[in-house]
Structure formats: C-alpha cells, structure tokens
Amino acid sequence: EAQVTQNPRYLITVTGKKLTVTCSQNMNHEYMSWYRQDPGLGLRQIYYSMNVEVTDKGDVPEGYKVSRKEKRNFPLILESPSPNQTSLYFCASRELAGSTDTQYFGPGTRLTVL
Amino acid sequence: AQSVSQHNHHVILSEAASLELGCNYSYGGTVNLFWYVQYPGQHLQLLLKYFSGDPLVKGIKGFEAEFIKSKFSFNLRKPSVQWSDTAEYFCAVNAGDKIIFGKGTRLHILP
DSSP states (O other): OOOEEEEOSEEEEOTTOOEEEEEEESSOOSEEEEEEEETTTEEEEEEEEEETTEEEEOSOOTTOEEOOSSSSBOOEEESSOOGGGOEEEEEEEEEEETTEEEEEEOOOEEEEEO | OOEEEESOSEEEEETTOOEEEOEEEEOSSOOEEEEEEEOTTSOOEEEEEEOSSOSEEEOGGGOEEEEEGGGTEEEEEESSOOGGGOEEEEEEEEETTEEEEOOOEEEEEEO
C-alpha cells in the first residue's frame, strides 16, 4: 500500500530540547515536503526536497532543519524547539511524472512545546 | 509575492444547498492548481487538480472547479452538498518548486 508515515504522531516537549520527527514514503518519489498547519493560517511549507541531498527552504524555515540522505526518508529536526513551534506537522511525498502532480500526505504529528 | 487567497474562512450551509468556494492566486508563471479536503481529525486528501486543457475539472464526491486564467481564480463548486461534506477545504498552487496553500475554508453542513 502506498503511504507516507510519520512518527511520532503526538509529542509534548519542553523548550530547547532537540527533537526529530521522522517521515518515510514507500512510493519512490523524489520530491518530499514538510508543512505546518496552524488555525487560520492553513498549511505553510517549511522545507522541501527535490531529491537525495537536495533541500530548499519553503516559506517558514526558521527554527527547522531537514536532511535527505535516502530517497524514502525526510526527517524534520528542531534543534531548539520554542513554544511558537507548537503546531500540527504534515510530511508529504509528491509524485511528479508527465502530467501527474499529486501529493500524498502523512497522518500528521501534533507537537506541543511547553 | 506568490500567494493564494481563499475568500471565505467559514461557510455554513444546509444540506442540498449549492456550494461555491472562492480561490485566487498570485503567481506570474505556469501553475498547477489543486483543491484538498481535510475531514475532522484526518490528513489532507486531493479533491481535484488542474494542469492544462479544459478549465472545468471534475473531482471526487461530485466536486468540480473552474480555472479562469484572466481572473487568476480556481473556484470550487458542488451543486448539492451533503452533511458528510463538513470539512476544511484548501486551495493550493505550485509556484515553481514550491507549493503554496490558502488559509482554508471551514465548511459546516447543517443536516
């Protein structure tokens, strides 16, 4: 089954404690993204990656890092989380082939930073 | 700057009413346009998309959208809504390599 998985699904942490949210896709897609969703603000792209070892900033990259060492994995790293990073995070994998452009979203990670 | 604007933040309709949700985008290049739906507690699912060709596109669950290039718009429509359409709807544009979402429209259908 084609899917995007994220872990953990829920996380409560404290300010300054480094954390990583993992994301994995089994569709061999080259393009992957991280978004955060906040009430009234919709989804905002944090980082995206167009292929292994290729990452670029989205609209709200401050305070986040990513890496793309393998095609299937795209972890999101918060080196020093702050309360304003409390949000719902979605990873997505994007199929780009010919006239196809479809994103597949993970189930989301709800992060609370105290 | 690239942006997507959804006109209605919260829409309340009765079952069987017709629906139109507005979406305008700001981007000078070639665009692909999308509408996503997010049911309560779930992740986003693709409703429909436009790449080229017929500007009227049909999606799942009876939804359709019309791309009007001169107006930079991609409005979502459904002739008769159901209670199960209660969800949040997001318009999105791919602007070059980035993907930009609107802020969403919460749709509440009264039974």
